[in-house]
Amino acid sequence: MCADMPDYKDTLNLPQTDFPMRAGLPKREPDWLARWEKIGVYDKLRDKAADGREPFTLHDGPPYANGHLHIGHALNKILKDMVVRSQQMMGRDARYIPGWDCHGLPIEWKIEEKYRQKGKDKDDVPVIEFRQECRDFANGWVDIQREEFKRLGITGTWDNPYLTMNYRAERIIAEEFQKFLMNGTLYQGSKPVMWSPVEKTALAEAEVEYHDKESFTVWVKFSVAEFEYSDDAKEYGEDANENEFFSHHAKLLLEKAFVVIWTTTPWTLPSNKAVVYGEDISYGLYRVDHSPVDNWAKQGEHYILADKLAGDVLSRARLEKGDYTRVSGVSHHELARMKLAHPLANCSGSNGEWDDTRDFRAADFVTDEEGTGFVHCAPSHGMEEYELYRDLGMLSEVITYNVEDDGKFRDNLPFFGGKYILSRKGGEGDANKAVIEKLVEVGGLLARGKIKHSYPHSWRSKAPIIYRNTPQWFAAIDRKIGDGQDTYGTTIRERALNSIDQLVTWTPQTGRNRLYSMIEARPDWVLSRQRAWGVPMTCFIKKGALPTDDDFLLRDGAVNQRILDAFEAEGADAWYADGAKERFLGNDHNPDDYNQIFDILDVWFDSGSTHAFVLRDREDGSADGLADLYLEGTDQHRGWFHSSMLQSCGTQGRAPYRGVLTHGFTLDAKGNKMSKSLGNTVAPEKVVQQYGADILRLWVAQSDYTADLRIGDEILKGVADSYRRLRNTMRFMLGSLAQFSEADRMDPADMPELERWVLHRLAELDQTVRDGYTKYDFQGVFQAIFNFATLDLSAFYFDVRKDVLYCDGDTDRRRAARTVLDILFHRLTTWLAPVLVFTTEEIWLERYPGEDSSIHLTDIPETPADWRDKDLAAKWATIRKVRRVVTGALEIERREKTIGASLEAAPIVYVDTETAAVLATVSFDDLCITSGIHVSTDATPDDAFTLDGADGIGVKFAAAKGEKCQRCWKILPDVGTHAHTAVCARCDAALG
Incomplete structure (x- = not known):
């Protein structure tokens, strides 16, 4: 610019925002976590239930409290969080109660290892003392894992989770077991079971893995x-x-x-x-x-x-x-x-x-x-x-x-x-x-x-197992139950198979086939374990009686109630206390006539019973005792999905869930199973430290979770690149919406066609997003939003409207553009909030910085149906097709250095008469970001630029005529003829 040429930069409406290009997620995300906890976001959402929202309950399959999280944990919990948040933002009262499996052999094994290192024999330690050590160990890992899950942006009742070792939970697990005792499905049998000689206990199929x-x-x-x-x-x-x-x-x-x-x-x-x-x-x-x-x-x-x-x-x-x-x-x-x-x-x-x-x-x-x-x-x-x-x-x-x-x-x-x-x-x-x-x-x-x-x-021990005949306690899955809950059948197997087809929705559908075939062919359920850390099998057997005798098992409601009352107050340790047999049998039965059973329940019975003390027992559970969704990895068809189904069918006659969603396993970047020995594991903590939790969440959203998912450095770099492109899109909106107020808002009916086309696309996308979130298709939702943001907005609409936003004065088309940007802002932030929980909060607070403000207290806005306009969409599809040919032709000129920018061009566009009539209704030169354009219906010259897939359209380059406006940089003939001699008519009017 010449020294005496005016500098119009300060007269432009350039974007104004403090929203940084660099996210700095690893350092900044903890501050948002602290803020959410301070303002009680989850509790505030529950307050919305008073508005009559329909409840939605995702029941959390309990992870095991015995180590740091691995990438599979992160995948699982992030998927759950995206389900809960999306359902909430679509108008449901979406509840999430995180929980932990705290009993069982993995924890017991850790305590035994500690004993072995000290040369100490577990059998020499009083059982209640040993159980307390197991409880303390589990508590320690619950606290660690809770913080690791929260760091991933997972929302829920973290201050009041469910633990299978809580006294109330132990009481209800015992109560669920007693229902099997009382309804006749419990029996003692001697048959070959999978047995771990190293751990000295029977195992369930879900506790077994196969190695060479x-x-x-x-x-x-x-x-x-x-x-x-x-x-x-x-x-x-x-x-x-x-x-x-x-x-x-x-x-x-x-x-x-x-x-x-x-x-x-x-x-x-x-x-x-x-x-x-x-x-x-x-x-x-x-x-x-x-x-x-x-x-x-x-x-x-x-x-x-x-x-x-x-x-x-x-x-x-x-x-x-x-x-x-x-x-x-x-x-x-x-x-x-x-x-x-x-x-x-x-x-x-x-x-x-x-x-x-x-x-x-x-x-x-x-x-x-x-x-x-x-x-x-x-x-x-x-x-x-x-x-x-x-x-x-x-x-x-x-x-x-x-x-x-x-x-x-x-x-x-x-x-x-x-x-x-x-x-x-x-x-x-x-x-x-x-x-x-x-x-x-x-x-x-x-x-x-x-x-x-x-x-x-x-x-657990990674040691081979054997089949060993031993007396064990079983639940008979083909024995008729006369409890009146026969809607789905009269046996556990019948109820399970009928529930699978009549009650439950499966995502993907293949999950149905897998669980159905497993339950169809499975033997009776082995309930007993010969260990110490768990809920004991609270029953008594008569001395001298045979398992086939009617009085072999003591079935006495009063005895059962005394046990439950003790567990409620003291936990399951009460079973092992001195005088427990006498206390529970009371004056009704001679203790010398009965043996007390000290086997513990299969830990899968514990986790299979969680519906009873989470869905049915808590105020924030489910009114009908059914979860809307169980969501776990595909291995849980033989694990938690399976045991929950059997347990619930035995006690309440049907499945405990309406929906089951299954995800695949996590693999390294080459598709190999992760293994510490191979050194190819990816720790969530390291990903969060390097990239931030939102990048990990975005990796989940971009992946097809129904198959196995790969993760590695190059994959995460690709995810980070997608994130940056989205972030730049949002930054442009924030900058262009500076000082936007309701006085600037324009009614859609009065907007130019380009803005009304954007609203049409928004209406289409709103349905896609809602349908996708309803079907838990996070990959489909994110891909649709990402393509819209990068292709329809950044590469087209924003590119075209920058000139209006920066250079127009207070014109209708600028107010229309800013109104559309505001509409876009509210939809994009809410659509993306279930995925990018931290980033959307940052974006939201840039515009709404109130003390109690949060994107996560906001619902996805309703989008008017009358924004849809198929005829307008068809017209603009034609316009954009012609535009693609123009931009393709200009790109060649730019590469050959004929021009430096598209505003230096005023090309000739050859189209048929029908297309020419369409282009005549819009400012096609503005859409192509050229200083001029000539539309011709003459035959396309042989040397014109054409594009595959755009038949009948040709473009010939021509340079723009006139002088360059020093404010908007268009080259126009009228520059130099206005009061402000270095600008065009539009800019002269804007300058006043």
Whole structure:
């Protein structure tokens, strides 16, 4: 600018705002947290319930109080917070009561570890003292995790959460258990359950995870001990010669044949009681013709094997194809006539432990996909075998008790007494090796090896588990309940399956299929745990009575009430106090006649019961005891969703929730599972320290949570870039709205078309946002808002209207633009508030800085339906299409340095007559940010610029004619002809 040229900068309406470009979220977010706590935002929202708002309750699945938060916790809680905030801002009374799981083995295990480090034995510590240490440990982590969750911007009743170890909660958990006791679904049974020898307790499916494990594999020979043969030729056919053949065949089988089994658990062989075969499998008799020296497969021996698997089995026994011969087939008639001998039968020193013949029969779970076509059965250690012999009424004949709670063989078991299946740290014990060596010694082994396979482990101790028969307490899920709550069925399973389809909405729908199939096939629920830190199973059993006797369990309402009253006042520790049995039985029952049960409830029963003491028991719960939403990771189909469903169906006849939302797992940037050992974990605390919690929240909103989510430095940098673009959009609005007042507001009906088009887009987007939030589609909501803010607003509307906002005086079109900006401000801030809780608060307070002001006390404004104008939208779609061709043509000129800015251009636009008529109704040069524009209906020249997808539109560049206005920078012919000689007519009027 020349020295004598006027400087009009101070005459422009430039944006005015203190809203910084740089967010500084890590340092500034804690101040907003403190402010919300000071003004009591959550409580103020609850006060709005007096306006008759419809309640919405998201019931929090309790995290475990035993460590710092991981990124999965952050994902889960942020999703919940976005649900609660969006529902609240759409007019609901959205309640969120955070809670914690405080009982159970993980905490107990931590206290035991502390004892072990001190050389202290847990069993030497009084149980109430031990439980208090567990309680203190949980309390400490609740306090830590509470602050970590609050730092993520999560709203809720942080000063009054629910804890499963609170006295009131323990009382209600016991009360829920007593309902199973009283309605007849509780029973004691002895069956194989998943058992952790390291932790000495039964486990539920949800407490098990699968990892690769190397196991011993053995091929074991069971000799044919008996063969019942009938002289009736009809058994085999009319041909006497055929009968004669079978007579010879039977003798051969009896004298020399072995049935070969394969197992990956050699330690179960001392508990073997049977072998089973498949009715649809083809079997053959194989003779060893040649055998290497010292081979376990001896020349002349005969083996019965599934034909499909025989070659593989015999190769494992170090036999080549020419070393054996298939003598004949073996029919199922013949198999059915056999009894087998255990490999250790009649073994010196066995004290007759394995001398009885083994049962041999068909079973439908036998296949010829792997192994030998035969399955050895130890019903004490396998559920399929257990169920087979249960249905046959033969359990008393096949159940053993060879394995103790620590995974050790009973001391008086011949050869193997005192041997451990697992070491004390969960590694390989000495039991498998001892069994294999004994089989070698007695000639019972055909082959051995090792296999790496997926194997169940305790997710707490990370040690392998076993199946072990042990007396446990179960909830019968197929037993009819006569409590009158039969809308969804009369058994727990019926009620659960019907609730899934008739009561619950699933997001995504695949969650329905997963839970349905699990409940459809699941066995009875194992309720008991052999631990100390939890809610005890508050029941008594009659001495001398059998579990099948009617008076085995004491069912007395007065006894139950005394227990509940004590728990309410003293917590569950009351069960362990001296004289507890006498106190609870009172004068109604002789304490000498009853045993008190000291097993504790499965911790999943605790968390499954939370609906009872959160939804039903609290004033801020749910009026009908139903949650509108349960929201957890996909693993909770076998965890909390599952246990809550079973528990509630057992006590109130239906599911405890109307809706279930499932999210995926968190993975590293490469899609790998996070692991401390791999060093690829992403700690929420570090993300917050580096970027701020809003960036972490935005990562959640931008992601498809229905699948597994990736996170890493590059991903977070991309999220931060999206955040910056949004922040700049909001900053422009704040600056342009400086000193805006109601006197500046213009009625939409009087606005120019461009503003009315923006209002149309707002009306469309308002419906998209509301529908998306209703469906919990946060990714869809954010993407729609982001595209609108960056493409429709920043790249188009703001770009076009900057000239009016900066350079116009008090004109109608400037007032219209500012009115639209104010409308945009209120919608964008409220739409984004459930996601960017800190940033939208900062934006809001820039305009409304009152002491009690907060965006989170504001609802999403209602958007008038009459703002929608489809005809106007169609017209502006045409205008924007032509504009894209113009800006494309000018961009080429800018790159070639023909022009420095679009205002130096006055291009010629070639369109058809219909489009020309549309463009004639608007200031198309202003829309294209050029100083002039000429619209022509002539044929498009061959050298005109065109764009794919914009047929019939061409643009030729032409330079603008005239002088540059020193105020608005347009190049116009009239510059120099006004009172203010360096400006155009519009700017001259603005200057006055």
